[in-house]
Amino acid sequence: MARSPGEGSVSPSASLRGTRETLSDPELESLGSDSEINGFTAERKTDKYGFLIKTEENGGREEELSVDVLRQREAKWLDMLFNWDKWMAKRHKKIKLRCQKGIPPSLRGRAWQYLSGSRVKMDQNPNKFTELDSMAGDPKWVDIIERDLHRQFPFHEMFVARGGHGQQDLFRVLKAYTLYRPDEGYCQAQAPIAAVLLMHMPAEQAFWCLVQICEKYLPGYYSEKLEAIQLDGRILFSLLRKVSAVAYKHLSKQKIDPILYMTEWFMCAFSRTLPWSSVLRVWDMFFCEGNFVCH
CATH class of the missing domain: 1.10.287 (Helix Hairpins)
Incomplete structure (x- = not known):
């Protein structure tokens, strides 16, 4: 049933059939264990984003901010985050300008939560994620989610190991969403979205951020008829x-x-399409200004 968009010459309606269940690419599937990862050193090396580096690679060169500039930006963002309501009410244009420059890596996850409103949503629903996490889930969605776990960023240190903590948290977040929105269930394009969030925040925060993306930023993207x-x-x-x-x-x-x-560009918010440094910058503005940034 599952077929990737763009495979062969098919009609638009046919190409969407199965998209809610798979956007899989055999080349992106997890290899299962450290010993099976050809081209990587025994002592796995990663780039600054957590992606494994092959022995023949040098990780590439990117323009780096000076430590002083980075610390200055962190201080400015900390001030905004500690006084968020005030900044949102009176100085939103300044927040936008600082997002355009790029959110400091150390504060990116926290900033995404504030920009999206997921932090407020989480505070308004204490223990809700814990409740959903403790539930068994619909066997139909559980089975599909489990089959998708190893396809999400298999060369990132969080998700490289089958059954590792990254895949476990990814399962928890996606299963919780199917229980939170049983009318929608699970769409495979939600998996890379949730994985990116988990690279920047714990499972509960990632869940509420996913809720905001599905309901506020990309409403209707993951419904049955898309x-x-x-x-x-x-x-x-x-x-x-x-x-x-x-x-x-x-x-x-x-x-x-x-x-x-x-x-795949739009449903996965370019998380599987652009260079990683570009993905993060797009997401910074996506959370700041909404989905037209991705369009």
């Missing part, structure tokens, strides 16, 4: 016609519908 993603696909094609008539005509001539290539 109406919102189809609408955004049509909007994307319309915009493409304005900004790149040549590309628009070529894709139209080849009968390549936007849904065949943009589904």
Whole structure:
């Protein structure tokens, strides 16, 4: 049943069939154990984001902020976070400007919670995640989620080991969401979203952040018929016609519908598409300004 968007020449409706259950890519599947990871050193090395580095790689060079600049930005963000309501009410434009510069890595998870409103949501629902976490869950969704766990960032230190703490927390967050929103259940595109959140915050905070993404930022994206993603696909094609008539005509001539290539971009908020440093910067602005940043 499961088929990746863009596989073969299929209609838009057909390409969406099964998207709620899988966007899998065999090359992204977890290899299961340390001894099976070819190309990595016995003493696993990671880059600054936690992704494993192959022995022949040097991790790439990125422009680094000076320690002084980073500390200055951290101090400014700490001031904002300690006085969040005041800043949101009177100096929201300043928050936006600081998000554009990039949220300091040490405060990114906390900032995402405040920007999204998930911190307030969590405080309004004490013990709710604990309650959902203790429940068994619908066997249908539990089975699908368990089959998807090893596909999420298999070369990140949190998720490289089958049954490791990262995969366990990912299961907890996704299962809890199916219980929180049984009308929606589980959509496979939620898994990389939840995984990115878990790289930056504990499971309970990640759950409430996922709730906000699904309900506030991307409403309708993960519903059974995926109406919102189809609408955004049509909007994307319309915009493409304005900004790149040549590309628009070529894709139209080849009968390549936007849904065949943009589904994973939008539903996974580019988490499986862009270089990681770009993903984090996009997400900073996504939480600040909403989903039009990803579009």
